[in-house]
Amino acid sequence: MPRYYVNRTAQQNGDHEVHKEGCYWLTLVVSKKDLGIHSSCESAVREAKKSYIQSNGCVHCSKECHTT
Ligand SMILES: [Zn+2]
Numbered sequence: 001m002p003r004y005y006v007n008r009t010a011q012q013n014g015d016h017e018v019h020k021e022g023c024y025w026l027t028l029v030v031s032k033k034d035l036g037i038h039s040s041c042e043s044a045v046r047e048a049k050k051s052y053i054q055s056n057g058c059v060h061c062s063k064e065c066h067t068t
Contacts (some may be wrong), residue, residue, distance in 0.1 A: 004044035004062075005032040006055055016052035018045050023061035041065035 003021040008031040010016050018041060019026040026032070033051060038044040041062035048055035057065025 001037045001039050004035040004038050004041065004047075005029070006035055006044075006048035006052060007032055010052070010054070014054050015056040016048060016054060017058045018048045018055055018062055018065065019058045020044075020061040023058060025058055025060055 005019050005021070005026060007017045007019070007029045018035070019029070020041065035044050035047045038047070041057045042065060045055050045057055045065050056067055057063070059066045
């Protein structure tokens with residue numbers, strides 16, 4: 001199962017993006033929080049929301065958890 005991370009820096013719209021390990025966009029994140037191992041992005045986003053209520057799945061690596 002993959003490890004997930006949340007970007008500590010919010011996007012312009014206030015979203016904190018949740019990324020799966022290996023995502024290209026994760027390499028551009030300056031500061032990230034380790035969310036641990038998750039079977040799906042749903043539980044990863046749930047974990048991220050404990051720190052950042054406005055967390056959202058990355059459109060590239062966690063498309064099924066991305067909401068607009
Ligand atoms: Zn991503």
